[in-house]
Every structure is written in C-alpha cells, then in structure tokens.
Amino acid sequence: MSAINRIDDRFGELRTANRPGLIPFLTAGDPDPAWTVPTMHALVEAGADLIELGVPFSDPMADGPVIQRASERALGKGVGLRRVLEMVQSFRTQDAATPIVLMGYLNPIEIFGLARFAEAARQAGVDGVLMVDAPVEEAGPLRETLARSGIREIFMAAPTTREARLARVAQAASGFLYYVSFAGITGADRITLGDVEGRIRELRAATAVPLAVGFGVKEPAQSAAIAAFADAVVIGSALVERLAEATDEADAVSRARAFLAPHRAALDAVRSARAA
C-alpha cells in the first residue's frame, strides 16, 4: 500500500489545524458535463476539503430521487466511468492537493475491470473509492486491487450496524469512515443529531480513522452541529438540487460557491469554539 495519499494528508492537516472537514458531493456530468470541473474548483474555493464525485449509474438503489435524477441526466449526456476519470484528470491539472473520492456502484467498475480501473483511477488522480453496494464482506478483491494503486476504499457504517459488525468495518476502514446518519436513502429528511452523536462516540472507540457524517445534511446549522463531534460533514442532495437548476457554467459555479460558503463559515465557527 502506498504511504502517501491525499485523503490521509488532508485529514492530517485538518487535525493539526483543529478544523472540521467539509465534503461536498456532486454527480459527475450533471447538469452538464462541461460544468463539472469548473464547479469542483468553485467548491474548493468556497471551502471544500475533499470532493466526492458521483459516478452515474442506471440503478442507484441506495439513492433518493434527487441523486437518481442527477444520475439519469448525466447518463443522458453520455457520462459514464470513462468520462468521470477524464474529469478527474482535468481537475488535477489545476488542483494537485484536494482529495477526490469516487462514489457509486460496483457494476461500472466490474465491467471496466478492477485492475484496469485501479490503474486508470490512480493515473487520473483519484484518491479514494466508495462503492455503496460493496460492504466489507464483498469488498476484498476491490480493496486489494485499489490498495496496490495507493487508492483508499472508503467504507460506511450505518445506524443498523451492530457492535460485532462495527468492529469488522472499523478494521477494514481506510482514508475515513462514512457514517450514514439514518436508515434510509440519500437526501431524506430524517436526521436526528442526538442519535448520530452517540454512534460517533462508539465509532471513535473502535477506529482511529477520521469519521465523516452524511445523508440528509442540508443546513449550515446542521453541519455545525455535526462538526462538534465528527471530523467531517458530507453534503450531497442539497447541493445537487441547487446545481440541477443551473442555466450555464457561470451560474453553476456561482451556485456552488453560494451554497457551500455558509457551510464553511458555520464549520469555521465550530473551530473557533473548539479552540476556545
């Protein structure tokens, strides 16, 4: 396994600076393939610490309607795994530091070929891969192949994950662990912060990797509340919903900035509180 990885570096920096991480998610190619890379740069300027880039899939069974529709639009414009890798490569020409995690479903990678994908992803500048339908039990071959290319496989823990299983997930975790804030699909309105905080405490005892919380985070106040106990906050559907209505590249870029900046400000206020 390669020792150097942008995800590890970034969480190291965040820890040193006592700064909560901000992780926006967007679906590659939505609403227009040409706007994705400029939007990613805008998100970094507005305070993103890491970007999750959604790989469109025809059957996104764990996603809610917002990300489903984003996937359908992107597929309608011919954006699949190959185009996503091109976008990452293009992003890397101007940004060598911001970690990128590809998020999606296994079949496109399986059909691409695991080894071929891992090498292509490394060359493009991908740092992590989160496959929603690859739980630890089935992730072995993918994890080993990615590790040889220095790419972290990101795993999830959920409210339904019990202690024995949590230990297995924690054991397998690399990069960071993504805690799914409620039992449901992306973008639903079901987050209960008190429950999440308790679970993050349990996870903290089980693993040393950074802990990110996502699913259902919409408002800056929610980000701030989560940042009080987690290492990073993931925001997906709320941003994707904003971007969906963009009329051109400049509009997409300005929507991305306008959406993310208040979350950054809320998180920075948490940092001040932590420092005090």
Add this chain to the structure above:
Amino acid sequence: MAEWNASSKRSTVSAVEPLKPVVDYSAWPDARGHFGPYGGAYVAETLMEPLADLAEAYARFRQDTEAQAELDRDLAHYVGRPSPIYHAERLSREIGGAQILLKREDLNHTGAHKINNTMGQAILARRMGKTRIIAETGAGQHGVASATVAARLGLECVVYMGATDVERQAINVFRMKLLGATVVPVESGSKTLKDALNEALRDWVTNVHDTFYIIGSVAGPHPYPTIVRDFNAVVGREARRQMLEEYGRLPDALVACVGGGSNAIGLFHPFLDDVGVAMYGAEAAGSGIASGRHAASLVAGRPGVLHGNRTYVLCDDDGQIIETHSVSAGLDYPGVGPEHAWLKDTGRATYVGVTDDECMAAFHQLARTEGILAALETSHAVAQATKLAREWPKDRLVLVNLSGRGDKDVATIARREGITL
C-alpha cells in the same frame, strides 16, 4: 413404458448432452450466499444486519416443525397442492418425437408458481413479527401473489410497479387493489421491473424495522435467492416423486422459462444430483439475440453486479444496465438468479434463447392441441420443449414447468395480432 430403463436413459442422454464433471451442488450456497463466484450480498451497509437477521430467522423457520406444518397446510388447502403432471399427448403426437409432460403450476391459486414463494415468505414475515410487507412486480403476477397472501394473513401490503407496467397491466393492478394492496407506480429509470426493485429496496432500507420485503424471484442479495428457491422447490420435489410413482422413472429433460429464474430453479433444484436428467432454461430472446432487443442475460450477458448479487447481467460497455425487451413482461429483466449463473458455468443446465415469435407459436399450439392457455413467460418453455421433443425419440420424456396460466395475457396477444377485443 416398461422398456425405458435407467441404463438406456443414461447412455442416450450422454450422447446428446455430454455430462460435465459433477459438482457437489448441496455445498452451495456457502454461508454468505455464494454459488461459486456468484450471489453474495452487494447492498448498502444499512441492509447488511437486516439481511443477517433474515438469514437467521429463515434458518430457524426451516427447523420449526410448527411453521413448516402451517406452510404445508396452506399449500394443500389454500394454494391447492400438489399440482398434477399432465401428459400432453395430442401435442406430443403432433410434434412426433419425445413425450411432453406438463407440471401444472398454472392450476395453483392465483394461477402461477409465484404463490409457493409468497405464501412461505409471508408466514416467515409474520413469525418475525413484521406487520407490513412490500413487493416489486413486473407483469403483476408476483404483486397479485403477494397481495393475496397479505390478505390471507392480515398484513399491510405495498407493491412497487414500474409506471410503464402499471399502464400495460391495468387488470393486475386492479386485482391487487381489490385484494387490499397499495400499488405505487415507479417513475424512475426505465419505469419497469428493475426500477420497481430499486424502489422496493429504498422502501425497505427506510422501513426495515417493521417491514418484510417479499422478493419475487431468485435474484436479490443473500439470503433471498436461497429462500425463494427453497419455497419453489416444492415443485421439483413433487415432480420427482410423481415421475417415479406415475412413470416409474425420472424425465430425460426438464424445461422451464427463466427471467429471474424462480420457477426454473424450483423445478431443477431437487434434480441436480440426478445426472441423467438434462436441464434447459428458456430465456426471452425477444426479437432475436442478434437484434439486441431481448432479455437473455445468461445467453448474451456477462458477469456483473445488480440488485444485491453477482450474476450475469445485460449492460453496456460502461456497466450501465440496459433496457430489455420481451413479449412477456415477466421475463423482461436484465439480471438472473445467481444459482442459474453457476449452473450455466458448471454446465449442469443449458440456457437457450426463445424468440417472441417462437413463444407465440408455442402458445397457440398448446392452446389448440391441449386446451391450455399458458402464460407468455411459460410459452417460452413450451417452445423449447417442442424443439427438444422434435429431435428426440418417442420414448424420451420432457417435463415442462407449466409455470402460469395465460388469462392475464389475452389482451397483449390480441394487440400483438391486430385484433380488437
């Protein structure tokens, strides 16, 4: 039939379909639901523990003599089992080759094999303390079978159905509503069966505390392919016994249609160790495999991951699942049960494509010669059986799973043949 003895059967079958090395099929699936490289549980983390709970509850259910007795009673008095094996003599004579026998699953309550599985899963659901069941459906047969057992057991029932299918299958939608179920049209993706399955999984991940998901085929994550197989295996167990009792021998070949593959695995599974019994799965070749408009995942697909399991799927070079085409909505599915993928790779079963036209010809031939309207799905199996029978001598026996009746398809057939009802 006295001259048909076991030794001549063995040698003649071998001459047609060479036997591959025998796999110990009883060893599969493994503890995590793998059939060789296929199967498993490829789902979001949130569902992993509920699936483990289901596997455990099902293991208890299998050992629970009281639960088994409840299922047996309902299969006998509510479903109407055992279903007979019928010798289609006029059809066989017209073909002029092997004898075609029909395992009459069309005579079950609700008219298809589907209720064998929904009855079992609903009893399991109630024993797990679940109060709400959900199901996905394509043509509506599994939806009707789920709504039926929900009414029988007093459970709430929600059925997800692609918006396109809701339109195409209005009668079955109405049947489900009459049975007290809520039918939810699914507007995402291609608005067909695969999207209904996605939506049912989304419901389940959200309501897993009180909800039992009755999957209708041998697809989905472990333990579903095993559960659905076991509940349908009553078909093969009965058939094996009936063959020995009524014909004094096992059939030379089994034939069943394969969409997800539940009726086929139900017939095949109890015969897997009978090496002299050949097995044929008929997939929907639609307008022909070469046309690209078909639903033949095993014949023309490749290994991938869909709906929680590794299996053969129909997808493009980017890994996106593609839309399928078949005259029969019930076979219109881009994946297939993982055990079939394993039976294909190990050579135990042979999978072939049957086109829409061949299916229709078989439908009419069976109706005309035997007075049986078979479902369009089932008619694919009948077509494959007639192909085999034509090539084989008169003393061979071909047993077809007549998995469903065709009443539901009459409007589709009329439309296809330009007839206004």
